[in-house]
Amino acid sequence: MPTTLIFAIGRNWRPYLFSVLIPVLFLCTGRAQAGVGLGEIAATASDGTITLFYPSQAVEQQLRRGRFVLNLAERAEPVRGNGRLIVISHGSGGGPWVHVNLARALVEAGFVVAMPQHHADNFMDDSNPGPDSWALRPAEMSRAIDAVGRDARFASLLTLDKVGIYGMSAGGHTALSMAGGRWSPDGFRQHCETSLEEDFQACVGLITRLTGGMLDGIKKWAAMLVIRHRFSDATPREHHDPRVAAVVAGVPAAADFDLSSLEHPVMPVALITAGQDRWLIPRFHSGLVLQACKSCVRLAELPAAGHGALLSPLPPGLTGLLGDMLNDPPGFDRSQMAEVDQKIARFFEQQLLQK
Structure with missing residues (x-):
């Protein structure tokens, strides 16, 4: 603001100056200090609820969601940020509240x-996880992009030609x-045929575990009986959405992929790995992807x-x-995860905000 204008306003220049500069500063940067808004798009006959986090100027309030106490501005009016959308795919039996820090x-x-909220594989209904859910999820992500684009609160604030995906x-x-x-699904069966004992939890989930006892043989026999019956279809599953422009995969389930399809992805892909992961052992999952992919980057390696x-x-x-x-395993320092969240945000900024 020109100095002459400040003096012309006289004694009342301070409130005038702040009233002009504060909105300008907020609009000029996507990192302006503001509240994190919380909203949702209601479930439909085919899709679950979509939870939304977004820039807002509203004051955050303490909210309780299940076992979590969160600070968010519920049903606040959204304001324009950087104009880009990130869609997050939760893990098996998961939901939005375990990703609030990343969302922030x-x-x-x-x-x-x-x-x-992924069908039959979420914190409210975990009745059908695994390959059956994996087959549905990509289309659910695309429909979530559609739903946000139709929502009157966000239609004018977003451009959906370059969307980021995190899972x-x-x-x-x-x-x-x-x-x-x-x-x-047959790729999943083949992996479990060859590596059932070493990657047991990836193949059977949380139904049971191997203990080294006399029942382990029965557990392995029963697991393969079910897997061979349910997952024999060799038809390739693939999904293409031209709006998706960058992807981050954290500790992904990946043993069933045709790795040649990930050798040269058409978009930037980053992975986050956990060295002590006992559910999706890295050498069968994220490690294979990093070996096969010529352009993927390891955004964060967390050995502990x-x-x-x-x-x-x-x-x-x-x-x-x-x-x-x-x-967390003994010795793991969870405080470092704030920096991992920042790395994810910076990756999407670099890939989605460049001209």
Whole structure:
């Protein structure tokens, strides 16, 4: 503001100056300090609820969602950020609240974040995880992009020609599918045929575990009986959405992919790996993708992290097999995950905001 104008306003220049500069500063940067808005798009006959996080000037309030206490501005009016959308695919039995810290980092960078609830593989209904869910998820992500684009609150704030995808665990499988990865249920069967004992939890989930006891043989026999019956279809599954321009896959399920389909992805792809992951052992999953892919980058390597490191916040009080798979291993420093969230945000900024 010119000095002459400030003096011309006289004693009342301060409120006038702040009233002009504060909105200008907010609009000029996607990293302006503002509240994180929380909204949703209601479920339809074919799709679950889509949870939305977005830039807002509203004041955040303390909210309780299940076991989580969060600070968000519920049903706040959205404001324009950087004009880009990130869609997050949650893991098996997951939901939006375990990715709030990442959502905050993305919103503070100016992004709108959408998290669709995947059919029959979410925290409210985990009745059908695994390959059956993986086959549905990519189309659910595309329909989530459509739904946000139709929403009157966001239609004028977003340009959907360059959308980012993030996914963790089963959501990482979704992300790799959105990047052009091709897989089949029979590929899952083949992996479990050859590596059932070494990668047991990836093949059977949380139904049971191997203990080294006399029942292990029966468990392996029963697991393969079910897997061979359910997952014999060799028809390739693939999904293409030209709006997707960058992908981040965190500790992804990946053993069933035709790795040649991920050798030269048509978009930037980044991976996050956890060295102590006992649910999706890296050498069968993320490690294979990094070996095959010529252009993929490892955005973060966490040698002391377990499978649940990317759940942020981590659900409190996890016990039993679920706790063993998701709780942090001894010696893991969870404070570093804030920097991982920032790396994800910067990756999407570099890939989606460049002209």
